[in-house]
Amino acid sequence: MPVDQALSQLLSSARSHAAQPVDDLPLEQALGHVLAAPVIAAHDVPPWDNSAMDGYALNSSDAEQARRQGLQVSQRITAGMAPTPLQPGTCARIFTGAPLPAGADCVEMQENIELTDNGLARLIQAVQPGQNVRPQGQDVRSGSTLLPAGLRLRPQDLGVIASVGLARVAVRRPLRVAVVSTGDELVEPGAALLPGQIYNSNRFTLIGALQRLGQQIIDGGILPDDKAQTSARLRALAEQADLIISSGGVSVGEADCLGQVLREQGEVALWKLAIKPGKPFTLGRFADTPLLGLPGNPAATLVTFLLLVRPYLLTRLGCNQVDAVSYQLPAEFDWPRSGSRDEYLRAGLRDGRVVLSGNQSSGVLSSASQGSGLVLITAGSTVAAGESVPFLPFSGLLD
Amino acid sequence: MPVDQALSQLLSSARSHAAQPVDDLPLEQALGHVLAAPVIAAHDVPPWDNSAMDGYALNSSDAEQARRQGLQVSQRITAGMAPTPLQPGTCARIFTGAPLPAGADCVEMQENIELTDNGLARLIQAVQPGQNVRPQGQDVRSGSTLLPAGLRLRPQDLGVIASVGLARVAVRRPLRVAVVSTGDELVEPGAALLPGQIYNSNRFTLIGALQRLGQQIIDGGILPDDKAQTSARLRALAEQADLIISSGGVSVGEADCLGQVLREQGEVALWKLAIKPGKPFTLGRFADTPLLGLPGNPAATLVTFLLLVRPYLLTRLGCNQVDAVSYQLPAEFDWPRSGSRDEYLRAGLRDGRVVLSGNQSSGVLSSASQGSGLVLITAGSTVAAGESVPFLPFSGLLD
Known part of the structure; x- marks a missing residue:
């Protein structure tokens, strides 16, 4: 089966699930979560015209007088202050980030201002309307869609949400993903290795990848090579989990207990993907919980997770961007x-x-x-x- | 100052600090941490020759007999079993991942084997020595350096560490990073905006970026525009933190309380970086804790964090790869x-x-x-x- 076809079947299966519940999280906890709804701006950002410099705010129509004689400094505006309207024919001392007073339309940086002996501020060069002013709404217009539903939140997205005054955000609850390994040869690291055994490495690759994607992990351990026990374990995991991921090929082989249990008690489609590494891939289901069966070879587990499981997970979370970047x-x-x-x-x-x-x-x-x-x-x-x-x-x- | 020069000064400052303490973490908690020492393999991976297929293991010198008459199947080896040496002139039924018995040097997949009426396994085509065998040590040789010190652990690195039987790993303790904002105009999201105020967005961008890099965050809030209070707050943060990050320009301006406190009670170097956005950047120190002062404009905060703070942090953690990928x-x-x-x-x-x-x-x-x-x-x-x-x-x- 071509990989594209497998991916498209997987994503269509992912879309057939009910949307994940919505969690309302404080921004500090929202990194990596997927937006459940668009973020709409309730404010302009910046909320008012403000100064991009430490300097003097004036109306550009007074520039000529400001160059010849200088203007009286009629108020001092620091960031956070609410200024009074600018008295006509005067200027205001202003600092970076401070709101422009009504009546002013530009700021000259302090390096280009000369203070006369009698305290007037004199321009030493021409000014333009709008100069050194960050206009209200430059970043964000009130009422506009800031961020679309389905975005996975990055640091700058948290900053954007905060900039319009929102301290919490509605996101999709992460999936509870049970990770199981199969294979009687597997031993967990830390234990001694008996002849014929190998260490279970896929579990750690998968747990790490799921952590990176912000999912909740249920450690299902190593499935025993016994049908009754495998069935009982799957049933318990299926009750807790939104998804089961197994590694270690589900095959048609005699020594494949998981495959037999799925065939008899659940559903299983075994794909021979036209991909290397990673040929055998399973889309199954047990007690209504889907199971993605990854091949057991470590590199194949990694590659199929990245290329198939990741987009599946993100699609179930309603993510609007699931393609691998190349x-x-x-x-x-x-x-x-x-x-x-x-x-x-x-x-x-x-x-x-x-x-x-x-x-x-x-x-x-x-x-x-x-x-x-x-x-x-x-x-x-x-x-x-x-x-x-x-x-x-x-x-x-x-x- | 050219960005390269600033970065090189920052990294040299980062290297001047004592190495972070070492934590011994279970693999499940080690994602994103930086290796404190190389990981040396105590085992070959795989630990023994094993079969890449479900099939029959034989010695290739018996292939001619196997094609003409077939070979007796003298044992059955599933994954996890310890096989006995292969009786000369026979073959062994074998499954994927099972250890090759001594005396066998190849595996023929079951699809290419014919079982005769008297139970002999007959080859239907030629075999080569080593065919379908994953040789001992193919992935990792015992004693070899698996992963270098300074690597930030990704999912596959956890898998590699597990594959040699290690359940724990020595990593550098993350930095405790205090995040402070400056500016009387700032209000935290969730509160009402008074005239002249804007919402503090940088704090969330910075916290998100530090979370992505796995650091411990100390929320230092918004520094008040008061020298005594600023000094007291900095002192408290400096005692807990390995690094203070501020946003909101430390400048030479009158309305810059943090800058004044650093100049009078600490150290401060103010750089005009040849970078846009992000010109004003500060490398300071207060009570022996370094302070990185980022510009207050939101895009400048983001860019200087990514290009300067990230490599600084990773260098302090002993990371061997700090360059931005382009x-x-x-x-x-x-x-x-x-x-x-x-x-x-x-x-x-x-x-x-x-x-x-x-x-x-x-x-x-x-x-x-x-x-x-x-x-x-x-x-x-x-x-x-x-x-x-x-x-x-x-x-x-x-x-």
């Missing part, structure tokens, strides 16, 4: 053999060019730690050094 | 007027080309919410549509 950058490598699947190689950047980072086997995770992203070699294509290739930085894939 | 991408805009400062414009991407996102005034933050990164127009240069420009995605700047 940049067309020159390759510093040759890839002379075309394959039948889209291949995502672990890669990094050197002087703006894409370099491959170590062993590309789907069992090898360390090359993902050496790299900073993935490079896509599309099915059927080859790459010669210098040609442009799509580079997907991990920072964008985990954003 | 991509050379074609501009979809013209910028015909060169300036005397490096200008960071808020921008987004459309079909792989850089587009500007709204009002570029340093007072305007909403354009940073509309965009997905910054584009650098170097001092003295212009841009014509189609030319390459450096694009710095926010996801990388907050990574």
